[in-house]
Amino acid sequence: xxxxxxxxxxxxxxxxxxxxxxxxxxxxxxxxxxxxxxxxxxxxxxxxxxxxxxxxxxxxxxxxxxxxxxxxxxxxxxxxxxxxxxxxxxxxxxxxxxxxxxxxxxxxxxxxxxxxxxxxxxxxxxxxxxxxxxxxxxxxxxxxxxxxxxxxxxxxxxxxxxxxxxxxxxxxxxxxxxxxxxxxxxxxxxxxxxxxxxxxxxxxxxxxxxxxxxxxxxxxxxxxxxxxxxxxxxxxxxxxxxxxxxxxxxxxxxxxxxxxxxxxxxxxxxxxxxxxxxxxxxxxxxxxxxxxxxxxxxxxxxxxxxxxxxxxxxxxxxxxxxxxxxxxxxxxxxxxxxxxxxxxxxxxxxxxxxxxxxxxxxxxxxxxxxxxxxxxxxxxxxxxxxxxxxxxxxxxxxxxxxxxxxxxxxxxxxxxxxxxxxxxxxxxxxxxxxxxxxxxxxxxxxxxxxxxxxxxxxxxxxxxxxxxxxxxxxxxxxxxxxxxxx
Amino acid sequence: xxxxxxxxxxxxxxxxxxxxxxxxxxxxxxxxxxxxxxxxxxxxxxxxxxxxxxxxxxxxxxxxxxx
Numbered sequence: 106x107x108x109x110x111x112x113x114x115x116x117x118x119x120x121x122x123x124x125x126x127x128x129x130x131x132x133x134x135x136x137x138x139x140x141x142x143x144x145x146x147x148x149x150x151x152x153x154x155x156x157x158x159x160x161x162x163x164x165x166x167x168x169x170x171x172x173x174x175x176x177x178x179x180x181x182x183x184x185x186x187x188x189x190x191x192x193x194x195x196x197x198x199x200x201x202x203x204x205x206x207x208x209x210x211x212x213x214x215x216x217x218x219x220x221x222x223x224x225x226x227x228x229x230x231x232x233x234x235x236x237x238x239x240x241x242x243x244x245x246x247x248x249x250x251x252x253x254x255x256x257x258x259x260x261x262x263x264x265x266x267x268x269x270x271x272x273x274x275x276x277x278x279x280x281x282x283x284x285x286x287x288x289x290x291x292x293x294x295x296x297x298x299x300x301x302x303x304x305x306x307x308x309x310x311x312x313x314x315x316x317x318x319x320x321x322x323x324x325x326x327x328x329x330x331x332x333x334x335x336x337x338x339x340x341x342x343x344x345x346x347x348x349x350x351x352x353x354x355x356x357x358x359x360x361x362x363x364x365x366x367x368x369x370x371x372x373x374x375x376x377x378x379x380x381x382x383x384x385x386x387x388x389x390x391x392x393x394x395x396x397x398x399x400x401x402x403x404x405x406x407x408x409x410x411x412x413x414x415x416x417x418x419x420x421x422x423x424x425x426x427x428x429x430x431x432x433x434x435x436x437x438x439x440x441x442x443x444x445x446x447x448x449x450x451x452x453x454x455x456x457x458x459x460x461x462x463x464x465x466x467x468x469x470x471x472x473x474x475x476x477x478x479x480x481x482x483x484x485x486x487x488x489x490x491x492x493x494x495x496x497x498x499x500x501x502x503x504x505x506x507x508x509x510x511x512x513x514x515x516x517x518x519x520x521x522x523x524x525x526x527x528x529x530x531x532x533x534x535x536x537x538x539x540x541x542x543x544x545x546x547x548x549x550x551x552x553x554x555x556x557x558x559x560x561x562x563x564x565x566x567x568x569x570x571x572x573x574x575x576x577x578x579x580x581x582x583x584x585x586x587x588x589x590x591x
Numbered sequence: 592x593x594x595x596x597x598x599x600x601x602x603x604x605x606x607x608x609x610x611x612x613x614x615x616x617x618x619x620x621x622x623x624x625x626x627x628x629x630x631x632x633x634x635x636x637x638x639x640x641x642x643x644x645x646x647x648x649x650x651x652x653x654x655x656x657x658x
Binding site: 176179182183186187189190193194197313314315316318319322326327329330331338341342345346368369372373375376377379380382383386389 | 596599602603606607608610611614615616617619621622623624625626627630631633634635637638641642644645648650651
């Protein structure tokens with residue numbers, strides 16, 4: 106027993122309490138459960154959107170990348186900023202359409218815009234492929250955080266089971282309201298912890314932030330900029346752009362659009378959320394501080410850099426506070442993923458096949474699916490092995506393939522037909538699967554290209570293929586009905 | 592002032608093109624490597640530009656649509 110454990114336990118109990126309390130006074134029908142009755146104001150939407158994006162990846166991975174890769178890690182700051190720039194224009198029309206048609210999930214949007222149930226099913230399948238590994242990543246992160254911060258008192262496996270159980274319970278009871286209220290606690294804690302670590306560690310070990318960077322630059326020249334090849338400027342620009350476009354295409358992030366009570370919420374948040382991203386800077390600082398203090402971590406262990414330096418710097422109770430924050434960064438997005446995943450299985454895979462399904466039966470089914478989906482994710486986390494890393498890489502690249510069909514659906518005259526949208530997504534997803542599973546990069550595929558071009562993110566190829574096929578099919582399939590904005 | 596929205600392209604351009612020209616550590620700016628300082632500047636500029644766009648966008652006047 107050490108001082109860290111009770112603090113982590115307290116955070117879990119408070120999160121559970123907040124999550125359960127969020128239900129009070131609300132009738133949990135499908136619309137309330139999945140999308141909070143479309144009644145969230147600017148602050149809750151802000152927290153939900155920030156909450157989904159500040160995941161364990163940002164916390165462990167952001168510092169881990171700074172520690173392991175240096176300069177290339179800056180792309181995280183850039184793509185998260187660009188996501189919100191785009192949001193100013195793409196979210197309000199999507200929200201308006203969803204409200205008019207009473208949509209619950211991301212596949213609903215595609216099915217309604219293109220008037221195609223098959224497209225809805227396809228988008229739902231793509232969504233599941235992206236969500237499951239994303240959830241597994243959260244659970245894995247949670248396991249690592251709790252095991253490390255409890256000084257080994259709680260095993261990773263036990264932590265994963267407890268975490269999954271807690272979020273399943275409050276998801277089943279309170280739906281997305283539970284996520285929003287736990288996000289309040291999480292953002293408060295992460296803001297405090299990250300700023301503290303990002304300032305204290307450089308001052309404690311180096312005497313200042315500038316001094317820290319100078320020391321790193323002397324020890325590892327060039328580490329703080331981009332390399333000339335590999336993760337070069339070309340890689341940086343293409344990856345930033347791809348991830349910024351793909352960001353909104355994750356089903357749980359897309360569904361959070363529906364929770365807003367007003368379109369102006371998104372425009373307001375587009376002003377504040379970029380500034381909020383500066384919090385990442387402090388995550389980077391903490392990771393950089395570890396470079397010369399806890400050297401020698403390699404491979405997947407770089408993600409532990411933040412905790413390794415915390416363990417050698419702080420007393421157990423404060424390690425507990427960091428651990429508790431880390432747990433919350435897993436619970437909030439985890440709960441959103443669970444809601445979005447269960448909703449899209451019930452609403453977009455089961456419902457089109459069941460003739461007499463109603464909102465009420467679909468809603469009950471979605472809540473029933475939540476624990477099963479959580480169980481499946483725990484199974485993947487504990488027994489998935491290395492395959493899950495592959496899946497995760499595919500997941501990120503795969504959701505981006507939904508962007509063209511979404512983007513053109515916002516046009517007054519959509520140039521894509523239903524068949525074109527479906528064919529484009531299929532082609533893009535197939536290209537992603539082949540290149541990621543085969544471990545292809547442009548350097549391998551086309552060794553004749555000039556060096557900088559070879560560093561382009563391979564996702565660009567899949568996206569280009571997607572667009573080419575979508576347009577080719579749309580232009581040749583003359584009889585297919587075009588969909589236009591109402 | 593609908594044209595103001597094109598200003599939003601500036602920080603994006605800065606983030607995507609900046610690394611080609613400013614990919615260096617020295618000189619340090621505000622204690623940070625040059626490239627990082629530039630990207631942080633772009634992030635802050637994004638918020639400022641989005642605020643300007645928000646304030647001049649006619650869509651944000653009048654009653655809220657959701658009410």
